[in-house]
Amino acid sequence: MSPGQHGQGPIPPFTPDDGFGLASMLCKRSLSMDTSGNRTRGMVRGLTLPNLLQGMEGLPSRSWLADDLTVVQGAAPLHFGVTPPRWLVRIDGPIESRDGRSIRAAVARGDDPLDHELRADLSVAAAPGGIAFSARDEDLVLEMAATLLQQHAADAMRRRLVDVPRPELGAVAAIIGPNGLAVRGVETQVYPGFLDIGVSEPDLEATPAMRSLVLDRVTGGWHTD
Numbered sequence: 001m002s003p004g005q006h007g008q009g010p011i012p013p014f015t016p017d018d019g020f021g022l023a024s025m026l027c028k029r030s031l032s033m034d035t036s037g038n039r040t041r042g043m044v045r046g047l048t049l050p051n052l053l054q055g056m057e058g059l060p061s062r063s064w065l066a067d068d069l070t071v072v073q074g075a076a077p078l079h080f081g082v083t084p085p086r087w088l089v090r091i092d093g094p095i096e097s098r099d100g101r102s103i104r105a106a107v108a109r110g111d112d113p114l115d116h117e118l119r120a121d122l123s124v125a126a127a128p129g130g131i132a133f134s135a136r137d138e139d140l141v142l143e144m145a146a147t148l149l150q151q152h153a154a155d156a157m158r159r160r161l162v163d164v165p166r167p168e169l170g171a172v173a174a175i176i177g178p179n180g181l182a183v184r185g186v187e188t189q190v191y192p193g194f195l196d197i198g199v200s201e202p203d204l205e206a207t208p209a210m211r212s213l214v215l216d217r218v219t220g221g222w223h224t225d
Contacts, residue, residue: 010217010218010219010220011157011159011163011164011215011217011220027046027184027185028045028046028182028183028184029045029046029047029148029151029152029182029183029184030043030044030045030046030148030180030181030182030183030202031043031044031045031141031144031145031148031176031180031181031182031202032045032179032180032202033141033179033180034179035138035178038136039112039114039134039135039136040134040135040136040138040141041112041132041133041134041135042132042133042141042180043127043129043130043131043132043133044130044131044133044144044148045129045130045131046130046148046151046152047130047131047147047148047151048084048131049084049085049088049124049126049131050084051147051151052124052131052144052147053078053080053088053124054077054078054147054161055143055144055146055147055150055151055161055166056076056078056143056144056147057076057143058074058075058076058077058078059074060073060074060075061074061092061093062074062090062091062092062093063090063091063093063094063095064078064080064088064089064090064091065088065089065090065091065095065099065100065103065104066080066085066087066088067085067086067087067088067104067107068085069097069100069101069104070085071095071100074090084126086125086126087107087123087124087125087126088123088124088125089103089107089113089114089117089120089122089123090120090121090122090123091117091119091120091121092119092120092121093119099117102116102117103116103117103120107123107125112134113134114134114136120136121135121136121137121140122134122135122136122137122140123135139169142169142172142173142176143169145172145176145180145181146166146167146168146169146172147166148183149166149167149172149183149197149213150164150165150166150167152183152188152197153195153197153215155185156185156188156190156195156197157190157195157217164215165215165220165221165222167213167215167222168222171213171222171223171224172213174224175199175211175212175213175224176199177201177202179201179202180201180202181199181200181201181202182199182200182201182202182203183197183198183199183200184198184200184209187200187208187209191217192217193216193217193218194214194215194216194217194218195214195215195217196212196214196225197212197213197214197215198211198212199211199212199213211224211225212224212225213225
């Protein structure tokens with residue numbers, strides 16, 4: 001996996017419209033997780049499946065299997081047609097027809113597809129209230145958390161996602177808790193020179209931010225506070 005971006009230059013200038021509107025101040029984005037052995041399972045809330053995939057690292061050596069058995073090579077950006085898939089599984093290497101049928105059968109039974117395909121390292125699926133995931137590599141969890149933070153920052157500054165750098169995985173690892181993380185508009189401060197995102201635990205009830213992640217709007221770099 002890529003170690004993340006080290007900044008991409010200045011973000012478009014501050015405007016009086018920057019910041020969340022009243023309706024979105026209390027909206028929360030979160031990634032909750034539980035790690036057991038070499039597997040991490042959890043839920044991402046506040047992102048759509050296309051949003052999440054747009055931020056994931058595109059590796060040419062990987063293949064993605066969609067719910068309709070469409071196979072897409074892992075070169076970014078990923079395209080799955082007009083209708084977003086209900087679930088996706090990422091596999092190291094090519095996917096043959098029998099592999100795809102076996103994985104789809106496992107999903108239909110409610111099994112974790114990573115238990116049925118040793119080359120699979122990530123599965124994501126639309127679920128009530130969010131995106132359920134299962135991952136073998138902790139860097140994949142950090143990638144998803146980085147995408148969530150990038151989307152939150154873009155919304156806070158009212159910028160296009162492509163104009164906002166993703167946090168480095170090291171910065172994400174420094175602020176994510178053992179159960180994940182959560183961010184809210186009400187705990188995100190937007191200033192002309194930087195963005196200060198309060199980070200809390202992903203509990204169902206609103207908990208105060210205990211850590212923060214800062215985006216420098218001049219350099220495009222992220223750092224923990």
